[in-house]
Amino acid sequence: MRPHRPLLALAPLLLVLGLLTAAPTAPAVAKPDPDWVFYTADTTRYTSPWFAGKHRIMIPFGCTRAPYYSPDPRCEDERGFHHGIDVAMGCGTKLRTRFWARVVSNDALGPAYGSSPVVLRNRKRGWDVVIGHTRKVLVREGDTLTPGTFFARASDDAAPDGCHLHFEKRTVGGGLSTATWPRPLLRLQAAS
Template sequence: MTRLAAALLSMLGSLSLLVPAVPATLAPVAYADDPRWEFYTSDHHAYRSPWFRGAHRIMIGFGCNASPWYDHDPRCPGTQGFHHGIDVAMDCGTPIHAGLAGRVLSPSAPGAPGPAYGVHPFRLRVRADGRTLDIVIGHARKVFVKPGQRVRVGQRIALASDSGAPDGCHLHFEVRPKGGGYTTAIRPRRWLQLTRQASD
């Protein structure tokens, strides 16, 4: 080895002490909390689901809750209202994927969601557990599927947003019997297919 080569190797070795090591695996970037989020649940776990990317917390569960967004319901104690789906807090623009195969319903079909679900709510008609169900996706910013289209599992179908939602960006996931309105909504958790992650 020449003196020049030896000197260069020595210099490179000295420089490596000044440059911080880059980890082999970069940690996932945490999303910033939306200041409008309020969590009406004691559950502090984040959940993964085939319906969305990442792990996120539930803001409002199905059924009676103390959120101010719903009128009092006689089924609920005190002044509590009734929520017909599950709201999952997530950044605006979070990709929403189909967790079940189905067909996109026409906005004019019976049981169409109203403006409280945002500008671009839509429904998928699916066959699951021996039943025909309509899954409502609310508060979407952009929808990538059209009425009549067949949707496969894993297909990107929308982006989450705060459209029609004063409490920040989130996914509203609701399940109804075929052709049913919001008052016919059933507990949706099993079809959302949540997998609990470590708590905060």
């Protein structure tokens, strides 16, 4: 049986319409959290393999004017020292691993990290990463995570300045005093 000629003439138009309606739509932009406070002049939005979307840094690593930290001798003007990077993002933003990692105990962390912070260890690379202010944690101590594993969401749990994630890089099994600049681990890239 031969196709009807008028239907053949409409085939390209139907194909284009089908492609247009099937095209993915741009993701909705998260509404800014009214509690966000930024303690940096950096207004760049960054992407990372660790989280979805493009987000600003709230508190960078190092000396800060953020009021939550005790004066530190490394800092001028009675400033405190922030041992990680806080990245502002909407509550519920998905968090994924960048490397193989094992979930280890968070018992040594205080309440400032929230009620369910995640500590990931990669012995081969020589680090622990502490991630504070997480919710809906989908992993347990002892789990081994592969790169790209969705394991938690961002929240404002114990965060006085709105929804965000706190990333801290420490030596394996090390305490707060072993924290180092976490930016290379996060692979933050300025969004275009």
